[in-house]
Amino acid sequence: MQVYRGWLFGAVLALTGVAHGAGDPEKGKLIVTAGDGSGAPCVACHGLDGAGNDLAGFPRLAGMDAGYLVKQVRDYRSGARKSAVMSPNVDDLNDDQIADVAAYYAALDTAPTSLPSGAPGTLALGEALATKGDWDHYIVPCETCHGPGNVGVGSDFPKLAGQHPTYIKQQLKAWKTGTRNNDPNHLMLAIAGRLTETQIEAVAAWLARQDPKGGK
Numbered sequence: 049m050q051v052y053r054g055w056l057f058g059a060v061l062a063l064t065g066v067a068h069g070a071g072d073p074e075k076g077k078l079i080v081t082a083g084d085g086s087g088a089p090c091v092a093c094h095g096l097d098g099a100g101n102d103l104a105g106f107p108r109l110a111g112m113d114a115g116y117l118v119k120q121v122r123d124y125r126s127g128a129r130k131s132a133v134m135s136p137n138v139d140d141l142n143d144d145q146i147a148d149v150a151a152y153y154a155a156l157d158t159a160p161t162s163l164p165s166g167a168p169g170t171l172a173l174g175e176a177l178a179t180k181g182d183w184d185h186y187i188v189p190c191e192t193c194h195g196p197g198n199v200g201v202g203s204d205f206p207k208l209a210g211q212h213p214t215y216i217k218q219q220l221k222a223w224k225t226g227t228r229n230n231d232p233n234h235l236m237l238a239i240a241g242r243l244t245e246t247q248i249e250a251v252a253a254w255l256a257r258q259d260p261k262g263g264k
């Protein structure tokens with residue numbers, strides 16, 4: 049186990065990194081198409097290209113950090129993160145297989161998502177939240193943790209740029225209601241709890257339209 053320690057806003061955060069060996073993307077591809085032996089194969093929902101599906105609420109996995117993906121799949125397997133749709137598909141994977149499947153999706157290229165242009169007012173509100181925050185309501189800018197361009201930082205802070213808006217909204221609401229609570233130090237729970245429905249809508253719409261690679 050690696051332990052990262054960092055200072056954020058005067059608080060010491062001890063984030064526990066997931067210890068994992070580098071997976072084998074070739075073996076991962078076989079699991080993506082075959083599944084874990086009992087559930088549905090990943091390809092059925094996340095696609096071979098890791099694009100996911102906005103309307104269905106299937107997240108895009110292409111180009112996300114392998115360590116982050118490993119942590120999430122392990123959390124579904126252990127029940128630390130709950131999803132009746134997801135958990136049965138990964139509960140029979142061993143640690144090596146999880147590393148392999150994560151390595152496969154992490155290595156895929158991420159073409160920007162094509163979405164219809166959003167309402168300017170909504171996008172402006174979303175951009176302000178993501179880049180400047182809402183200090184009157186103790187909401188730190190998303191990019192403080194999720195990195196410049198919200199493309200993610202290491203294995204602890206996932207990429208949000210280019211993620212599907214439906215999925216982003218679902219996750220923020222899951223933290224707000226407490227159904228997702230597997231985040232280190234409950235960093236997200238605290239933030240999502242303070243976001244209004246309008247802010248959730250706006251920040252999801254803006255983030256989804258950003259370049260996953262951080263380009264303008």
Ligand code: HEC
Nearest residue numbers: 088089090092093105106107117120121131133134137149
């Ligand atoms: C039946 C559809 C379905 C299948 C099959 C499926 N998933 Fe998922 N996956 C989902 C849904 C829905 C979510 C979001 C669930 C939630 O809200 O936590 C998800 C979430 C995830 C996440 C979290 C992503 C993030 O950004 O936090 C990972 C990682 C993941 N799936 C990997 C896999 C892998 C690996 C497989 C195959 C072994 C797989 N999934 C099979 C539907 C599916």
Ligand code: HEC
Nearest residue numbers: 188189190192193204205206216219230231232235236251
């Ligand atoms: C203090 C640090 C911090 C800030 C600020 C922050 N986040 Fe997060 N966020 C995290 C961490 C840590 C995770 C990963 C949780 C886990 O490992 O399960 C996360 C995960 C997420 C996820 C889930 C991504 C996925 O793939 O499942 C979403 C969506 C999200 N954050 C949205 C936001 C938005 C929107 C903002 C700004 C309004 C924001 N975050 C600000 C720390 C932060």
